[in-house]
Amino acid sequence: MASTALIGPNSLFPPSSPRRHPAAWISVVAALPRRSPLSTTPLLPLRWSSGRDGSSSCQEKRDLRAMAAVRRYKGTKMREKRLAEMIEQKVLEAKEVCEGDDRSDECKVAWDEVEEVSQAKADLRRRLAEAGRDPLESFCQENPEKDECGVVYDD
Numbered sequence: 685m686a687s688t689a690l691i692g693p694n695s696l697f698p699p700s701s702p703r704r705h706p707a708a709w710i711s712v713v714a715a716l717p718r719r720s721p722l723s724t725t726p727l728l729p730l731r732w733s734s735g736r737d738g739s740s741s742c743q744e745k746r747d748l749r750a751m752a753a754v755r756r757y758k759g760t761k762m763r764e765k766r767l768a769e770m771i772e773q774k775v776l777e778a779k780e781v782c783e784g785d786d787r788s789d790e791c792k793v794a795w796d797e798v799e800e801v802s803q804a805k806a807d808l809r810r811r812l813a814e815a816g817r818d819p820l821e822s823f824c825q826e827n828p829e830k831d832e833c834g835v836v837y838d839d
Contacts, residue, residue, distance in 0.1 A: 757820040759832025760812070767805040774798040 778794035785791065811819055818824075824833035 755818070756812075756836050757818050757824050757832060758834035758836055759820050759824075759830075760808075760818050761836045762832070764805070764808065767801060767808065770801045771798065771805065774801050 774794070774797050778791070778798050781794040782788070782791035808819075820832060824830065827833060
């Protein structure tokens, strides 16, 4: 017997479990920390498989791992890595510039640069989450031989 459930506070129990109760869902949800606006992880469906004795199998773990892998192109992965490195570099530069006077115009400009690079990385993450596909997909369909078009699976 198989059914579909969503990953959530009550997903610890199969849908047919007597412990699955709407009041428990509300109390567990209220106890969970709020997700940050940058968190883009959607709720994923899980398949619950029950044996003859009613116990759930390990199928849900395999399903979760299979659904967690995200296909990205090498160019997108390199861009994410490069943006992360740029953020680190800009933060170090901003700290260095602001060492003497943190109210100077140079200091403000340095932190503005950090903010711009951080926003670029956030925009990339948002585009990846909203589109549900890699931004390089159309380019890589036309140019599969390019180095940026190697496929990488993220966990």
